[in-house]
Amino acid sequence: MVKKHLNPTKIDFIQCIVEDCLWQIRDTKYVDIPDLVTAWSVDINPKESKSVIPFVRSIQDLDPQSFLHVKRIKKVDNSTLRVLIGSSEFLPDRQAFDELMANVSFRYENVRDDNKVPKIGPSTKTLMLTWSEKYWPLVWRGNPNDQILNDYIFDMKEIRSILSQIAEESRKVMKNAGNEEVPVVSAFVNPKSGRVIISNDYRHSRSPLDHSIMVGINEVSKLEQTRRNRVRDGTASQEELEQGETYLCLDFDVYTTHEPCSMCSMALIHSRIKRCIFINPMKGSGALKPESGNGYCMHSNRELNSKYEVFQWVGEDLQVPDVDPQLCA
Numbered sequence: 001m002v003k004k005h006l007n008p009t010k011i012d013f014i015q016c017i018v019e020d021c022l023w024q025i026r027d028t029k030y031v032d033i034p035d036l037v038t039a040w041s042v043d044i045n046p047k048e049s050k051s052v053i054p055f056v057r058s059i060q061d062l063d064p065q066s067f068l069h070v071k072r073i074k075k076v077d078n079s080t081l082r083v084l085i086g087s088s089e090f091l092p093d094r095q096a097f098d099e100l101m102a103n104v105s106f107r108y109e110n111v112r113d114d115n116k117v118p119k120i121g122p123s124t125k126t127l128m129l130t131w132s133e134k135y136w137p138l139v140w141r142g143n144p145n146d147q148i149l150n151d152y153i154f155d156m157k158e159i160r161s162i163l164s165q166i167a168e169e170s171r172k173v174m175k176n177a178g179n180e181e182v183p184v185v186s187a188f189v190n191p192k193s194g195r196v197i198i199s200n201d202y203r204h205s206r207s208p209l210d211h212s213i214m215v216g217i218n219e220v221s222k223l224e225q226t227r228r229n230r231v232r233d234g235t236a237s238q239e240e241l242e243q244g245e246t247y248l249c250l251d252f253d254v255y256t257t258h259e260p261c262s263m264c265s266m267a268l269i270h271s272r273i274k275r276c277i278f279i280n281p282m283k284g285s286g287a288l289k290p291e292s293g294n295g296y297c298m299h300s301n302r303e304l305n306s307k308y309e310v311f312q313w314v315g316e317d318l319q320v321p322d323v324d325p326q327l328c329a
Helices: 046-062 094-101 125-134 144-151 156-177 212-233 239-243 260-271
Strands: 022-024 034-044 073-077 081-085 109-118 185-188 196-202 253-258 275-280 308-313
Touching: 034 046, 046 073, 046 081, 081 094, 081 109, 094 109, 156 185, 156 196, 156 253, 156 275, 185 212, 196 212, 212 239, 212 253, 212 260
Parallel strands: 253 275, 275 308
Antiparallel strands: 022 308, 034 081, 034 109, 073 081, 185 196, 185 253
16 A cells, blocks of 8 residues: 555546546545444443454454444443444344354443444545544545545556557447447456457347447356366366466456446446446446436446446547447447
């Protein structure tokens, strides 16, 4: 984790633009509305805190909610401290809680499972104080999104190269096929091998569901099945053996010429990708930008159990063919 002022990557944290080329797409209308999770707590005597703190540290990595922005201990009165043990995602019921606490070395009482805690911190210190008063005491570590951008790795040379490849392929499709094919092209990058898989749109010549994103996901699965077959029959290359199994499209970077529709955006959720970068927005049918389509912002929807980062290319013009804004890309 590098400090912001030491990060060699140029990042505009106000506009959320990286190297004047990548604009982070997120649903800002919910940024300062807390996304709450219920959590377990116990009350202890202040003298027990020396035993409690190591225990909390030992279990915090097991919890899906990191709570790094949360003060784990708050004062109730002069003789009582309340300790946040874990989220309901980590401890779904009393049995799980009791099993976790079975061998602790400290005494506790007043077990509660109704504490409401923000999953992530707010964007301002003022709001942090408000949430701390209303829900559970928080720690101000700066705007959480700033840290997300600051921690990301951006290989701008590779990003430009892949976007240029799919833009060129998109132009070829438009030139060679005319109006018969949709010039939407995507690229899937395997984080383990670095292999780039280019996928075109085949909805007019095959299934109506064969958008380029769907074709790419299917191609990734076919390649993985082929690799596993080779491993099983002993014909796999050393590279294939070292690569290991690919689970869906876990942590893949996906590049696409046009903002994905709701079907493709949801498919990327199910595929567990890490990041999607697109060139042209699709105002009528897109499902990632707040102002596109019905404003789904599918990649950051709180009702879904997985998320991915999204960026729009706003650098030099890559000359991607325009398509009907109502077309589902």
